Amino acid sequence: MAGYVQDVIMLLGDSLTQGATxxxxxxxxxTEFYNRKLDVLVRGFSGYNTSWIIPVFEKVFAKASxxxxxxxxxxxTIWFGANDAALPGEQQHVPLPKYKQNLSNLIHTVRDPxxxxxxxxxxxxxITPPPVNTYQxxxxxxxxxxxxxxxxxxxxxxxQYAEAAKxxxxxxxxxxxxxxxxxxxxxxxxxxxxPKFLTDGLHLNAxxxxxxxxxxxxxxxxEYPEIHHDRLDMVYPSWDIITDExxxxxxxxxxxxx
Amino acid sequence: MAGYVQDVIMLLGDSLTQGATxxxxxxxxxTEFYNRKLDVLVRGFSGYNTSWIIPVFEKVFAKASxxxxxxxxxxxTIWFGANDAALPGEQQHVPLPKYKQNLSNLIHTVRDPxxxxxxxxxxxxxITPPPVNTYQxxxxxxxxxxxxxxxxxxxxxxxQYAEAAKxxxxxxxxxxxxxxxxxxxxxxxxxxxxPKFLTDGLHLNAxxxxxxxxxxxxxxxxEYPEIHHDRLDMVYPSWDIITDExxxxxxxxxxxxx
Numbered sequence: 001m002a003g004y005v006q007d008v009i010m011l012l013g014d015s016l017t018q019g020a021t022x023x024x025x026x027x028x029x030x031t032e033f034y035n036r037k038l039d040v041l042v043r044g045f046s047g048y049n050t051s052w053i054i055p056v057f058e059k060v061f062a063k064a065s066x067x068x069x070x071x072x073x074x075x076x077t078i079w080f081g082a083n084d085a086a087l088p089g090e091q092q093h094v095p096l097p098k099y100k101q102n103l104s105n106l107i108h109t110v111r112d113p114x115x116x117x118x119x120x121x122x123x124x125x126x127i128t129p130p131p132v133n134t135y136q137x138x139x140x141x142x143x144x145x146x147x148x149x150x151x152x153x154x155x156x157x158x159x160q161y162a163e164a165a166k167x168x169x170x171x172x173x174x175x176x177x178x179x180x181x182x183x184x185x186x187x188x189x190x191x192x193x194x195p196k197f198l199t200d201g202l203h204l205n206a207x208x209x210x211x212x213x214x215x216x217x218x219x220x221x222x223e224y225p226e227i228h229h230d231r232l233d234m235v236y237p238s239w240d241i242i243t244d245e246x247x248x249x250x251x252x253x254x255x256x257x258x
Numbered sequence: 259m260a261g262y263v264q265d266v267i268m269l270l271g272d273s274l275t276q277g278a279t280x281x282x283x284x285x286x287x288x289t290e291f292y293n294r295k296l297d298v299l300v301r302g303f304s305g306y307n308t309s310w311i312i313p314v315f316e317k318v319f320a321k322a323s324x325x326x327x328x329x330x331x332x333x334x335t336i337w338f339g340a341n342d343a344a345l346p347g348e349q350q351h352v353p354l355p356k357y358k359q360n361l362s363n364l365i366h367t368v369r370d371p372x373x374x375x376x377x378x379x380x381x382x383x384x385i386t387p388p389p390v391n392t393y394q395x396x397x398x399x400x401x402x403x404x405x406x407x408x409x410x411x412x413x414x415x416x417x418q419y420a421e422a423a424k425x426x427x428x429x430x431x432x433x434x435x436x437x438x439x440x441x442x443x444x445x446x447x448x449x450x451x452x453p454k455f456l457t458d459g460l461h462l463n464a465x466x467x468x469x470x471x472x473x474x475x476x477x478x479x480x481e482y483p484e485i486h487h488d489r490l491d492m493v494y495p496s497w498d499i500i501t502d503e504x505x506x507x508x509x510x511x512x513x514x515x516x
Binding site for chain 2: 091
């Protein structure tokens with residue numbers, strides 16, 4: 001079994017997070033930059049919304065009573081909304097007020113001293129859903145099995161969920177990566193330019209993930225500078241100070257565990 | 259803290275493993291393919307040899323007594339030799355017999371029922387060090403600070419370590435990814451073609467990592483087919499069977515934990 005030697009960044013989300021393990025995805029980039037400092041655990045569940053994730057989160061985030069030998073989560077990113085914003089009547093749809101309440105619930109699960117999952121050392125960052133390109137998306141759905149001949153997402157509705165996520169961030173004092181606005185600005189506020197960033201109208205390509213990753217690192221620099229990768233020591237020392245004489249003493253207790 | 263919901267692949271090694279989190283690296287590819295099935299923990303320590311890794315391994319691999327709430331390691335890859343094969347007199351050098359003994363020790367630490375780290379469910383795969391290109395490497399060392407004006411690696415010596423790793427695999431009945439031979443064949447057995455696969459004479463580029471990854475997946479298919487990613491279920495179910503009516507029952511206990 002894996003011993004506890006370094007702490008963790010946990011990425012909670014839907015397909016935008018599950019898909020972020022590809023080259024250039026924000027999970028891949030975090031893993032590369034936090035190498036030997038923090039492990040990155042991808043908890044992205046394609047198609048899930050904020051209602052369905054709650055019982056899952058209560059397992060992937062350990063209860064206080066289960067934390068023996070378990071790494072601390074130094075940073076938790078929460079990225080939902082792309083599925084919650086499916087049109088009313090669709091299986092994945094979560095009404096806007098409920099979406100906001102669910103996001104708040106996830107935050108309170110970690111932050112409330114009375115919660116079984118209370119974790120005061122866990123920093124949180126919210127990410128807004130990206131803009132949807134219904135022209136691309138309807139084309140994608142038409143090729144699904146069974147095909148759908150209408151879009152189950154709308155540009156303006158997803159925008160409302162992005163704004164709602166920002167409102168939750170403000171109310172809960174949680175910093176927000178505003179992926180919606182960043183990508184909208186990057187495409188010149190023109191839906192027809194969104195294919196530059198979206199593979200199918202809903203999901204991000206590597207270029208879009210880079211925008212999200214850069215914004216995430218900027219927020220870490222500004223809000224949580226103590227866990228910027230440049231500020232963290234490697235858990236085990238650099239090889240050039242190790243010798244056959246000192247290695248046992250030097251390496252026996254070099255983990256970040258405490 | 260991170261709850262135990264899915265098991266782990268642990269990649270133990272030197273800089274060839276540490277560097278494998280880049281796009282196309284074998285850590286990145288495993289993370290992508292085992293998404294929602296097994297977490298990939300990178301335990302790559304640049305510059306380390308098989309002697310120095312032993313006290314580290316005894317921490318990153320949990321003792322039996324520390325395994326409450328800790329994920330099982332379903333697969334452990336061990337990739338050393340590139341530093342052990344530094345020339346005699348160099349800080350990183352490990353004599354060939356000691357290198358073989360250290361590799362065997364790592365395997366026995368996991369496999370011996372009397373070991374504190376005994377883990378009968380952990381499958382092991384060894385990887386041989388890749389061929390070194392001294393022409394490139396001496397150029398790299400010349401540009402280091404302080405510069406070195408000679409190569410601290412030799413082609414033939416690294417080859418001996420690769421052969422020794424295969425001998426250990428055979429003796430211990432552990433399957434081996436023979437990265438040395440695969441890359442040597444891929445460059446037409448001509449050292450002058452190695453820059454196609456090596457960034458600096460010692461480290462792999464994405465194309466070389468792909469060869470290692472493909473060979474690793476082939477061994478998993480042949481020796482440990484039960485943990486091929488195609489054979490593993492996702493830890494939590496696909497979204498399209500989830501509804502607002504069934505999600506609590508469906509998701510409450512879907513982890514692979516047992």
